[in-house]
Amino acid sequence: MRQRLQPPRTRFPTRSASHRQRQALARLLVSVAVASTAIFAQEPIFAAPTAAEIKEARALFQAGLALEAAGDYKNALTKFHEVAAVRPTPQVMFHVALCLEHLGRWTEALGTYRITIDRAREEAAEDVVENADQARQKLEQRMPRLKILRSESMAGAVVHLDGVLIGAASFGVEMPSDPGEHRVVVTVDGKEVFTQVVSLEEGRVETVTITKQTPKAPPPLAPAPKPSPEPNPIAPSQRIGYYFLGGGITSLVIGGMFVKLRNDTIDRLETQCAGNHCPASLESTSDRGKIYMMAANGFVGAGLLSAGIGTVILLQRHETEPAPQSAHTQVGLSAGGPLGAPGATVWGNF
Structure with a gap:
């Protein structure tokens, strides 16, 4: 007997499954509607001014x-x-x-x-x-304009204009800029290799060409100042000679003062005495004249001696070491004290 082939049965959703799908779709639509209502009910982000x-x-x-x-x-x-x-x-x-x-x-x-x-x-x-x-x-x-050009060796450099990064499209283009000074700084691998300050004027176009700058050589060192010549030190013996000479001149001056006082005393006695007879009241004046004479002789004698020693010491010093050409020293000794008094006078130019 032949068996009759039955077509495969197709399973259709049951009524309960289809009902559940319709309910889920309805809930979804309700949710969307509620959300849309809530969104459009909100106030706009930019509220109108009051x-x-x-x-x-x-x-x-x-x-x-x-x-x-x-x-x-x-x-x-x-x-x-x-x-x-x-x-x-x-x-x-x-x-x-x-x-x-x-x-x-x-x-x-x-x-x-x-x-x-x-x-x-x-x-x-x-x-x-x-x-x-x-x-x-x-x-x-x-508007002034600035054009920035880059050489081939600086194609990969980073360029900033007044601190703002310049894009590749801006190179070779006349960029409108504010008038005044602008600073172009170029860095390669974080190192500054080019810097230029350009001043822009109204209606003009300035061009800055970026090239690799060679490092500047350090400025040459200033020559050391020449030491100033030290003054010739005064030898101890020469210093002693000046001491003697100065002391001698001082003594001669003081001696000359006493000679002047002695002469004034003699003139007074000669005017008030008659011949060799003088009043008793002038005895003290006569004694002072004697004191003046002794003092004058002592200071003049000491001055001559000291000045002579100093002169000898200085002359010996100049003989051993020639004096500089600019120096000119003269020392001399002449007979006769100051104001016609007996004695000697030492004179000198230093």
């Missing part, structure tokens, strides 16, 4: 305009920044750019003018678009 904030911003804007008209662009810029934090309208951004331009921050001003133009076009503020675009064009014509 009426009080708008009122304060308007007051700040008017204050900024007054400061701008007075030429106080620094404080005016501060006011406009505070207004822009509440409502960055194209009008506010235009005055921010204007203040930046007057403060010499031209690159910031140029970028702010461009942002102002885009926002003004979005809000259909044609007057702001026109004013900002005219200011942008004038500033671009005045």
